[in-house]
Amino acid sequence: MYRILKKRELAENVDEFVVEASEIAKKAEPGQFVIVRISKKGERIPLTIAEKDCDAGTITLMVQRVGKTTFHLSCLEEGHVITDVVGPLGKPTHLEKWGHVVCIGGGLGLAPVHHIAQGVKDAENRITTIMGFRREDLVFWEEKMKLISDRLIVTTNDGSYGMKGLVTDALQELIDSGEEINMVITAGPVPMMKAVAELTKKYRIPTVASLNPVMVDGTGMCGACRVTVNGEVKFACVDGPEFDAHKVEFDELINRLNMFKTLEGEALKEFQKKHCGCGKE
Amino acid sequence: MGKKEIRKEKIPVPERSARERIKDFKEVKLGYTPELAIEEAKRCIQCPTAPCVEGCPVRVPIPQFIELIAEGKFVDAARKIKEENVLPSICGRVCPQEDQCEKVCVVGKLGQPVNIGALEAFAGDYEAKVGVEKPKKAESTGKKVAVIGSGPGGITCAADLAKLGHSVTIFEALHEPGGVLIYGIPEFRLPNEIVYGELDVLKELGVEVKLNYVIGKTKVLEELRNEFDAVFIASGAGLPYMLNIEGLNLNGVYAANEFLTRVNLMGAYRFPDYDTPVFTGKRVAVIGGGNTAMDVARTAKRLNGVEEVYIIYRRSEKEMPARVEEIHHAQEEGVVFQTLTNPVKFLGENGWLKGIECVRMELSEPDESGRRRPIPIEGSNFVIDIDAAVLAIGQGPNPIVMEGVDGLDIGKWGQIVVDSETCKTSLEGVFAGGDVIHGGSTVIQAMGDARKAAAAIHEYLFEN
Numbered sequence: 068m069y070r071i072l073k074k075r076e077l078a079e080n081v082d083e084f085v086v087e088a089s090e091i092a093k094k095a096e097p098g099q100f101v102i103v104r105i106s107k108k109g110e111r112i113p114l115t116i117a118e119k120d121c122d123a124g125t126i127t128l129m130v131q132r133v134g135k136t137t138f139h140l141s142c143l144e145e146g147h148v149i150t151d152v153v154g155p156l157g158k159p160t161h162l163e164k165w166g167h168v169v170c171i172g173g174g175l176g177l178a179p180v181h182h183i184a185q186g187v188k189d190a191e192n193r194i195t196t197i198m199g200f201r202r203e204d205l206v207f208w209e210e211k212m213k214l215i216s217d218r219l220i221v222t223t224n225d226g227s228y229g230m231k232g233l234v235t236d237a238l239q240e241l242i243d244s245g246e247e248i249n250m251v252i253t254a255g256p257v258p259m260m261k262a263v264a265e266l267t268k269k270y271r272i273p274t275v276a277s278l279n280p281v282m283v284d285g286t287g288m289c290g291a292c293r294v295t296v297n298g299e300v301k302f303a304c305v306d307g308p309e310f311d312a313h314k315v316e317f318d319e320l321i322n323r324l325n326m327f328k329t330l331e332g333e334a335l336k337e338f339q340k341k342h343c344g345c346g347k348e
Numbered sequence: 349m350g351k352k353e354i355r356k357e358k359i360p361v362p363e364r365s366a367r368e369r370i371k372d373f374k375e376v377k378l379g380y381t382p383e384l385a386i387e388e389a390k391r392c393i394q395c396p397t398a399p400c401v402e403g404c405p406v407r408v409p410i411p412q413f414i415e416l417i418a419e420g421k422f423v424d425a426a427r428k429i430k431e432e433n434v435l436p437s438i439c440g441r442v443c444p445q446e447d448q449c450e451k452v453c454v455v456g457k458l459g460q461p462v463n464i465g466a467l468e469a470f471a472g473d474y475e476a477k478v479g480v481e482k483p484k485k486a487e488s489t490g491k492k493v494a495v496i497g498s499g500p501g502g503i504t505c506a507a508d509l510a511k512l513g514h515s516v517t518i519f520e521a522l523h524e525p526g527g528v529l530i531y532g533i534p535e536f537r538l539p540n541e542i543v544y545g546e547l548d549v550l551k552e553l554g555v556e557v558k559l560n561y562v563i564g565k566t567k568v569l570e571e572l573r574n575e576f577d578a579v580f581i582a583s584g585a586g587l588p589y590m591l592n593i594e595g596l597n598l599n600g601v602y603a604a605n606e607f608l609t610r611v612n613l614m615g616a617y618r619f620p621d622y623d624t625p626v627f628t629g630k631r632v633a634v635i636g637g638g639n640t641a642m643d644v645a646r647t648a649k650r651l652n653g654v655e656e657v658y659i660i661y662r663r664s665e666k667e668m669p670a671r672v673e674e675i676h677h678a679q680e681e682g683v684v685f686q687t688l689t690n691p692v693k694f695l696g697e698n699g700w701l702k703g704i705e706c707v708r709m710e711l712s713e714p715d716e717s718g719r720r721r722p723i724p725i726e727g728s729n730f731v732i733d734i735d736a737a738v739l740a741i742g743q744g745p746n747p748i749v750m751e752g753v754d755g756l757d758i759g760k761w762g763q764i765v766v767d768s769e770t771c772k773t774s775l776e777g778v779f780a781g782g783d784v785i786h787g788g789s790t791v792i793q794a795m796g797d798a799r800k801a802a803a804a805i806h807e808y809l810f811e812n
């Protein structure tokens with residue numbers, strides 16, 4: 068039984084769930100994800116294991132509402148049961164003692180970045196975290212990230228909190244300051260990851276991106292999650308989700324994320340027609 | 349006994365008209381009525397040598413069960429079949445009978461062979477309707493067996509071992525049990541109800557099915573070996589082969605597994621009532637000539653908005669590996685066959701598939717093995733306008749189950765290597781069968797392996 072033990076809203080359209088899943092918690096490593104299905108007619112969607120607690124037998128999921136399933140998930144409350152949770156899936160983050168690692172996350176990307184940063188810290192690295200948001204009221208998990216990071220930089224597009232600008236502006240500043248960066252790990256919206264990769268490529272800083280293509284089974288069976296890395300077709304759910312960011316064809320990934328957009332829009336509209344009473348707009 | 353006239357043609361199995369059936373996902377074949385079944389059963393001449401039995405991979409006592417049908421003893425007929433094949437309603441529907449039992453039927457030499465498959469399905473369905481006999485269970489042995497995968501291989505092995513008194517747990521990666529029978533083969537060919545019925549039998553036998561459980565991830569094989577006295581791997585051949593031509597990752601290009609999983613397992617044909625979408629546009633091309641290709645083509649034909657469906661296959665219809673019946677059904681349903689045609693590249697516009705460039709093929713003279721190779725005809729390239737393409741060019745064993753495993757013998761196309769008599773792998777106490785040892789194969793082959801393995805596991809458990 069995958070019971071929701073805790074739930075809170077982190078920011079506009081972002082929820083955090085602590086879910087009972089003891090066998091998954093036991094195995095979960097940084098970089099891995101689960102696939103959930105929340106009703107008998109539901110879709111299977113991948114969500115990163117943002118945190119785990121082996122003793123409590125729980126995993127923490129951070130969910131950004133973008134479509135039908137994520138909106139529906141936000142209607143579930145503490146005590147409710149998620150129909151299906153399977154995992155941990157994907158390859159764990161490759162971790163070593165690099166030296167100075169910069170972890171960059173935006174929006175839903177903070178889920179992987181949080182768990183990965185923990186692993187990076189355990190591997191005895193110095194961590195600078197850059198978290199990007201659009202506005203001040205969308206900022207979340209600052210305290211959590213502060214605990215793991217040696218230095219934390221928050222950026223907002225409009226300057227309403229922290230540094231004004233994009234995560235890449237903060238990264239550029241860091242590079243310009245002459246500080247040595249041995250590794251960059253990034254997760255978040257694909258255009259953001261692409262921009263980070265373009266920047267670090269210029270300076271030849273090794274960079275890993277955690278990709279988020281559409282997935283169905285998450286076990287290498289369907290091929291929905293294929294991405295092109297270094298000219299080769301890879302299945303992100305089993306070969307990834309993390310890849311050398313300098314070799315990923317981000318434009319193809321952006322395009323593939325649009326494959327079901329029209330249909331997904333329809334589904335969300337239908338859902339909101341029926342569920343306008345559940346609290347969230 | 350004096351010679352009696354026997355009818356040369358099979359009694360046709362009533363089926364729904366193509367025009368009606370392509371509007372839904374309900375079963376195409378209606379199945380024999382008791383009267384028709386008796387009539388067909390009487391075509392069997394009860395050969396003393398019964399070559400048909402030799403043609404069946406699990407040696408179903410064919411003449412015996414058919415005689416029982418001819419006598420109107422339908423339930424007894426089903427139980428007779430179940431002595432060797434516990435899934436008659438499934439095998440009767442999906443076995444490639446024309447290459448197995450029916451291929452060697454003596455009556456087939458005079459005309460059409462006895463319709464063994466349809467009779468088998470009839471008997472199985474009849475028994476299910478009147479109530480299946482509660483399976484008998486031996487006293488508990490206290491031994492524990494883990495089965496990986498809940499397809500026909502896993503189901504069969506679990507049932508056999510549970511009947512012998514062992515405690516069996518099945519681990520299944522997906523949220524529903526049944527394997528390809530549920531996520532692959534569409535309902536119009538094999539209704540889910542029938543598979544659920546078989547799964548109920550497992551429940552009655554006390555088999556525990558753990559869903560959402562990926563061996564290699566949630567637990568690794570080594571842990572199962574520690575917790576259980578033996579392990580049977582029936583994880584199938586879920587890894588799709590991709591066609592590495594230009595444009596493979598354009599929007600609109602699917603592997604058959606994704607397409608079928610979306611529609612069959614996730615219910616995309618009922619979108620938006622069900623959440624999972626499937627995008628097809630108006631014109632769909634299916635690449636391949638096997639059962640999977642036919643299933644995809646016929647599935648696509650039933651989806652809203654689809655107007656034209658093509659099968660693109662590089663050899664001729666005669667070489668198609670799909671069952672003859674499925675090819676025939678696909679043609680009846682209006683699927684357009686582009687045989688002796690090979691895709692060269694996918695053409696796109698703004699990231700979306702728009703067409704497929706193909707080249708015409710011809711078959712070479714037969715080589716030493718008698719096989720005629722397809723050769724491209726130079727300069728014959730042409731374009732078919734399509735909105736979606738589905739690759740059904742085969743699949744191999746999914747390596748995920750072998751993750752973190754040492755000492756397991758793996759063959760050159762990723763299959764687990766076993767001893768053919770016992771299905772034993774190179775790891776002590778670990779057995780494997782079905783598609784994971786053959787690559788793509790058949791339901792009855794998976795069952796045959798599973799029964800062999802169950803017997804070997806039973807023996808192994810008492811040696812240890």
Ligand SMILES: Cc1cc2nc3c(=O)[nH]c(=O)nc-3n(C[C@H](O)[C@H](O)[C@H](O)COP(=O)(O)OP(=O)(O)OC[C@H]3O[C@@H](n4cnc5c(N)ncnc54)[C@H](O)[C@@H]3O)c2cc1C
Nearest residue numbers: 112114115130131134135136137175178279281282324331
């Ligand atoms: C490995 C991985 C880890 C992820 N981790 C998180 C996370 O921790 N938190 C979070 O909020 N989101 C995460 N995502 C993204 C999340 O899966 C999608 O936002 C979700 O599937 C959207 O579903 P929906 O029905 O609400 O929206 P939809 O309306 O279905 O889709 C909105 C958009 O989400 C993307 N999407 C749709 N279906 C899928 C799918 N099955 N798989 C992946 N993307 C899809 C597409 O770009 C689509 O256009 C992750 C994705 C991947 C692949």
Ligand SMILES: Cc1cc2nc3c(=O)[nH]c(=O)nc-3n(C[C@H](O)[C@H](O)[C@H](O)COP(=O)(O)OP(=O)(O)OC[C@H]3O[C@@H](n4cnc5c(N)ncnc54)[C@H](O)[C@@H]3O)c2cc1C
Nearest residue numbers: 497499500501521527528563583584782783789790791794
């Ligand atoms: C579309 C299609 C049509 C077909 N049509 C026919 C036909 O008409 N006639 C015929 O005889 N055969 C047909 N076949 C082939 C037939 O379905 C297979 O040969 C048969 O299902 C193999 O059985 P299996 O038990 O070995 O594996 P499967 O049925 O593949 O079942 C394997 C199960 O194991 C699960 N699994 C995999 N890895 C793991 C893991 N690591 N941990 C836990 N669980 C795991 C999978 O999710 C799956 O449920 C068809 C196949 C396809 C794809």
Ligand code: SF4
Nearest residue numbers: 404408439443448449
């Ligand atoms: S199990 Fe298959 S091959 Fe054997 S008799 Fe039945 S239909 Fe024929």
Ligand code: SF4
Nearest residue numbers: 392393395400453454
């Ligand atoms: S070979 Fe044909 S006719 Fe002979 S016993 Fe078998 S089914 Fe009957």
Ligand code: FES
Nearest residue numbers: 285287289290304
């Ligand atoms: S999600 Fe199906 S293969 Fe990756």
